[in-house]
Amino acid sequence: MKPLETKRFIDIRSNLINKAKGEVLEIGCGTGINFSFYKDVTVTAIEPNPVLRKTSYERASEAKTPIHVIEGNAEQLSFSDHSFDTVVGTLVLCTIPNPVKAIREISRVCKPTGTILLFEHVRHENAILGKLQDLLSPVWKRACDGCHLNRDTIHLLKEEEIEIIEINKHLGDIFVTIEARKKQK
Template sequence: MALYARLFASAYDRVLAGSERAGLAALRRELLSHARGRTLEVGAGTGLNLPHYPATLTELTLVEPDPEMTKRLERRVASQRRSGGAQPFPVRCVSAAAERLPFPDDAFDTVVCTLVLCTVEDPVRTLRELRRVLAPGGHLLFLEHVRSGDPALARWQDRLEPLWRRLGRGCRCNRSTLETIEATGFSVLNVEHRRMPKAIPIVAPLIVGCAVARA
């Protein structure tokens, strides 16, 4: 498993490169343009979101639980600093699980999760943690794999989920994530149902949107 974790992390950017060029990077950029103030990204992976954050942020905290991904994330942050391409706000990396965030209540104005809620062990606990650390009026920005609205494709997602979860380091491509967001104290302000370009069908359905914690 340790060897596969290293291989997965080393190949991650290359595997996603075609999707990024075909439109996934544009989806990230549009979503992250709405980030404001103190921003937390959970499951930051190798840092593919990093170039897309607006310069107006106050600070950016990147949380990643996987040690192999964290190494690459830290290298990307350091590389941007050395090249002079770093953002004009503080960026820090923190090793932590999304279900147990080491931050006080109301610590952030924006929380970001992209292709993360499909992989966490406990999405309900994770979203409750995200709600806890969001300041009143703060926004949750999400771009996530979800269960297809097409019954035939959803059945294939169910059939292939056990295999895909092993190949994708925990990715459950058949989760009803929008419903879970709404069930854990968030009101969805807007959501678009999109498809991940250049992706195999079972992971192509996406939701992209913004939610706010209910009072």
């Protein structure tokens, strides 16, 4: 992923993270690759993998904004309802074993007026490319820490009453950035 990160993803991540406001929760922060993009916010970042979390501690200490990294799992967040103004996830929902549970937890901890910002790869709308993702996904999951190439994240969000405000497609429509919020009742 390094060539994609340095040539394409850096701008995608920066543009998405610049939309974050207030108290931010980043789910699955990995190595903390997003930390340098945060400005004028306070970030709580969760990561279940201890190896990745170790690198994220180092990046958090170098960030220009306060970032508190803790062990955590998006399927069972330890925060009160409506705790965060913004919830961020980048290339993470594809690896979570139960994405529906994670989306429900994200919705629960996000304030009613809050924003959900996601950068994900998704199942392609083209039938042939989507089928190719379906075929490759079992092998890819084993090789890439549980990553599902064919996860239909947009559909999952809509099913869980998440209102999509904006979607931008990238790199042949395989990657998307999503700005969303809880549907107002």
